[in-house]
Amino acid sequence: MRNGIFHLVTGTALALALSAPSAYAQKKYDTGATDTEIKVGQTVPFSGPASAYATIGKAQAAYINMINDQGGINGRKIKLIQYDDAYSPPKAVEQVRKLVEDDEVLLTFQIIGTPSNAAVQKYLNGKKVPQLFAATGASKFTDPKNFPWTMGYNPNYFVEGRIYGQYILKQYPNAKVGVLYQNDDLGKDYLNGLKAGLGDKASTMIVGEASYEVSDPTIDSQILKLKSTGADLFFSASTPKQAAQAIKKNYEIGWKPVHILDINATSVGAVMLPAGAEASKGVISVNYGKDPLDPTWKDDAGMKKYLDFMTKYYPDGDKNSLFNTYGYSTAQLLVYTLKQCGDDLTRENVMKQATSLKNVELDMALPGIRVNTSPTDYRVNKQLQMERFNGERWELFGPIIEDTGAAG
Known part of the structure; x- marks a missing residue:
């Protein structure tokens, strides 16, 4: 997104501007992005003591498959690479290094769990690789001053x-x-x-x-x-x-x-x-989200989209699981953010767009709850209901x- 505003442009200057190649129109890529693909990586506890969270990763992969079937993001398919970290910090370090150094992902997304995110935070910030929408609400993951490349998703x-x-x-x-x-x-x-x-x-x-x-x-x-x-x-x-x-x-x-x-x-x-x-x-x-078991949302448009998604793309998943609604919502926000990046798929711009979200309404958010972020407030979810x-x-x-x- 561009923040510049032209206060006055003469007709001649405008004509020249339209006829000349614009610097803003040029495609910009970092490692992990091309004309056809955006590589995103994450670790998920598919095994181990927190394996109940495994379905989150499965729902996210299903959502990405849906987006790719619809043509991807600005013509690019998302390649989501997932590894099992068993909710083990040493394993998370090993797998995240593999994602960054071998798979060469543009960003990490929704690494699940506080211990795993803590284990890789300094590494990812040192490499200037986005640790985007980390699945944790610990305070250290919404600290732009000390960790500008880390952004937690969960309520703090x-x-x-x-x-x-x-x-x-x-x-x-x-x-x-x-x-x-x-x-x-x-x-x-x-x-x-x-x-x-x-x-x-x-x-x-x-x-x-x-x-x-x-x-x-x-x-x-x-x-x-x-x-x-x-x-x-x-x-x-x-x-x-x-x-x-x-x-x-x-x-x-x-x-x-x-x-x-x-x-x-x-x-x-x-x-x-x-x-x-x-x-x-x-x-x-x-x-902060709608519960599929709550009859209040029986005729809700966002709920219908979610249920249709589950039926087609994750039929083996429990449509009533809040973990699956969470997976759906986080993947939806990832897609929204990447769309905002346009053809500037640099790591710096990914963070710029993620930290300037304005009144984003997700399908499964409770009415009145919107996502707002800024360069000084990385918190995605600041509104809750008992x-x-x-x-x-x-x-x-x-x-x-x-x-x-x-x-x-």
Whole structure:
């Protein structure tokens, strides 16, 4: 996109300008882009402890296939190269190096998971390769000053945690809070955001904290520890496997605190129902996208496009999975951004377009939620709405919440 404005052009000058080859019309390419192709790379946990996220990568690949069938982007087909990193940082480093140095991709897209993104962030920034729409909301991935080539997609974990803290203060001001958190940037950002939201009351309201490692087989001991503190509000800053374990364990031992769960672990098919419909009932979280299980969107145009896509391009996928709606939305934003690049497919211009998105409405975003970014604010999703699980699906409640405060 061009920002220059011609205030005054004479007829002669205009004629000359139209007859001369324009510098802006020339095609510009970096490694990974040609007249016919745009190479994009990502790592996905197709195996390992976070393999529930594998379907995200499959939905994204299906979306790219749809776009290619429609003629691609400005006449170019997207070649999406995916590798399994098993949610292992060393494996992610190995695979991302392969993408950049052997496959020579123009950019990386939606590398999944906080640990994997953290492991490759310095490398990609050193190489000046876009780490675009990374599938994480940790604060370090929306830090343009220190990491100008990295842009996270997920709602900022610190900000989301702060929203929960403010919600608790308003609705449960006398709560005794127990926190389960993943021992990495994801969990720590949520914990710090929660404390920021609770403000001066954090030290007295939080009566217990327990962390776990992604590789831990269960979190039973952590749940028992938190129950023993007398907590009557439980905040789980976790990923799908441990989130489901916590819901199930709480139910088994008869612990019934108010349960708040982070957005990353709200999949009905991968978390809520495996944990048990009755056990999951009443869990609270946030969302920014439409849920296929919610009859509110039965006649929604964006929902119909998504369902048609799933039927044709990913028939084996669960159309009701929020992971698949997420994959669809992220791929849609990638395509929008690359279209904005026009014939200037340089890495610098990819970042320029990604950091100047204005009022972009995605098919699966909740009404009123739009994508806006700037060179000083890399956050893609800053608007959220509270929701509660009713045993079958999530039900939205309250207004759209926009938090534009510091991202940690």
